[in-house]
Amino acid sequence: MxxxxxxxxxxxxxxxxxxxxxxxxxxxxxxxxxxxxxxxxxxxxxxxxxxxxxxxxxxxxxxxxxxxxxxxxxxxxxxxxxxxxxxxxxxxxxxxxxxxxxxxxxxxxxxxxxxxxxxxDRGSGEGRRAHLAREHPALSRWIAFCSLILLVIPLLLLIPQLIEVVYKFPPVTQRFGTFTSPIHLPGWLNITLAVGAAAAGWERALRLRYNWLLDSMAKG
Structure with a gap:
């Protein structure tokens, strides 16, 4: 509806x-x-x-x-x-x-x-990506897999940090105590992951692929 x-x-x-x-x-x-x-x-x-x-x-x-x-x-x-x-x-x-x-x-x-x-259109980014998929299917699948990995890794690293934020709410702290994320990334690595996720999001857009959770990592 x-x-x-x-x-x-x-x-x-x-x-x-x-x-x-x-x-x-x-x-x-x-x-x-x-x-x-x-x-x-x-x-x-x-x-x-x-x-x-x-x-x-x-x-x-x-x-x-x-x-x-x-x-x-x-x-x-x-x-x-x-x-x-x-x-x-x-x-x-x-x-x-x-x-x-x-x-x-x-x-x-x-x-x-x-x-x-x-x-x-054959000359567009989407057209060139589709041409690559037809002419070199193995390479295309490998690129798609790498894009997926570049989105999954930031997601997995973000989960413990989100849990730490949730545990800072007083009701949660009173009932379950505190939680400290074991993951604290240096700035250069955060930037690298952000760039990789953006590249992955762009590659997936060329294939008209979208997942609200994964592609939110690319959007940041």
């Missing part, structure tokens, strides 16, 4: 487009822009191509830090919406949701509920 309410709110945020042309992806934009495509057939059987364009720089400079997603139809600006966005298209909707490092969702959801991730 909450999900349906959020989707309804997102649909209401959609504004009509101005018809401008879709700019092609440039070689210097892999970290600053996401561009995805969805080819579909309309009612008369003719193929149309939807495109989702998200400018990450504008996202981070926006008032809410989320920015906008832009929907193009056959290369023309068709609609736009604040993120997270839900666009009505032929046979279903396109759902776009951001993370601190990119997107966690850019999917076509049919009227029957089937989901398909949109196709990233």
């Amino acid at each position: 909450l999900k349906d309410w959020r989707r309804s709110r997102a649909v209401q945020r959609v504004q009509p487009g101005n018809g401008r042309s879709l700019k092609r992806f440039r070689w210097w934009q892999p970290l600053s822009r996401a561009l995805f495509y969805l080819p579909l057939k309309n009612d008369d059987g003719r193929q149309v191509v939807y495109a989702i364009d998200v400018n990450h720089v504008q996202r981070f400079l926006s008032d809410n830090g989320k920015g906008k997603a832009h929907l193009y139809l056959d290369g023309r600006h068709h609609a736009e919406s604040k993120l997270p966005a839900v666009f009505a298209v032929q046979g279903g909707t396109i759902e776009v949701a951001p993370t601190a490092f990119g997107l966690k969702r850019c999917h076509y959801v049919t009227a029957e509920g089937t989901e398909h991730q949109l196709i990233p």
Whole structure:
């Protein structure tokens, strides 16, 4: 029910487009822009191509830090919406949701509920990561595993420190006593772990992977 309410709110945020042309992806934009495509057939059987364009720089400079997603139809600006966005298209909707490092969702959801991730532009960071996964699957899995480890390690190190904080509350102290975390990391190691977690979060965003607990480590 909450999900349906959020989707309804997102649909209401959609504004009509101005018809401008879709700019092609440039070689210097892999970290600053996401561009995805969805080819579909309309009612008369003719193929149309939807495109989702998200400018990450504008996202981070926006008032809410989320920015906008832009929907193009056959290369023309068709609609736009604040993120997270839900666009009505032929046979279903396109759902776009951001993370601190990119997107966690850019999917076509049919009227029957089937989901398909949109196709990233070959020159985008997401497209290059997908190409690596197709051409070098073993390397791709190894990189994904390293990203997971870089997020799990800070989480495991944080747990004892969080327990120490909880034990400082008077009711907890009176009943259970005190607890001192055995883990106290030097500043340089904290910085190293933070950088590693941020890199892992960025890599996972390129694959549109997201877990609220793990990726909170990357966000800090």
